[in-house]
Amino acid sequence: MAAKDKENAGERPRRSKLKIILIILFLIILLIGGAIAFWWFQLRQPGEGLMPASGTPAAAVRQEAAPAGNAQTGQAPQPAQSQPVTDMPRPATSMATLPSVMVNLADAAGDRYLRVGMEVEVSTPDAVRELDAQAPKVRDAIIILLSGKTYAELSTADGKMLLKNEVAARLNQILGTPRVIRIYFTEFVVQ
Template identity: 45%
Template structure:
């Protein structure tokens, strides 16, 4: 009787180590498959984005200041929600955009604050004059950035803003 319990316990010990081993092999295979899929997905999308970016011109830095050593600061603007021009007759489309302006120095930042109302008006008028087809592509967004940069600096009377960053861009 004692020998039978020993053999039963030994059989259970032999069976139990196989179950956790199989579980770890399955988990390892799943992680490997997910990793390989993620790697291929990442390389496919990154190659596509890199090719597009290499052929695109960078936004001109018309407002770049002579003193590169000065500290740059970012001035965040509130979100803008505008109706886009409707050329297609498919219905109204809306653009929600949030942007930040890069300026050099505190004096320029204060100037942007002082002209905030004029800048909002300029931005709203420009955004609402664009159609979905114009801003749907990467080139359209880059063109919008360049035009906004020129109009904002024109409203300020000098090249105060060096770059514009879109932090949110949603068309619905």
């Protein structure tokens, strides 16, 4: 009996040392992962560490793009005017400014109003011209939509995001095709 107790006593410190080593190893890995995530999201410049499609590092592509200078005239090479490498390709979009709209809200007391200004991001410059051509319809649709809202619906961030989506849907309805990408509030006052 005494021999078994001595054997069990010898295994306990070995198990606890193994647990401590595993915990320390886990914490080190977690710390390294946190440092990498911090660098990636906070300190990294856009495009840094990315490879262009050809497989050469971005810095090498920038150096290759630099003109070598004119060997015949002896002129020094000019500094490179390279385009920055971005994380994601972005499609060309256009912005349309909508005039500010002021409406009474649909509250029971009827003493609150909303003044809102918006910028509309659209997929093509043609969509901007179409929005300008349809300005009375656009303004009417926005006024009808906004005047049906209450203060409670618009006071939260979710309510504002829902309103952006509803405005985009109405504008796409007027344009006939989904060309509105995003709505930006440039002014939003509720009193």
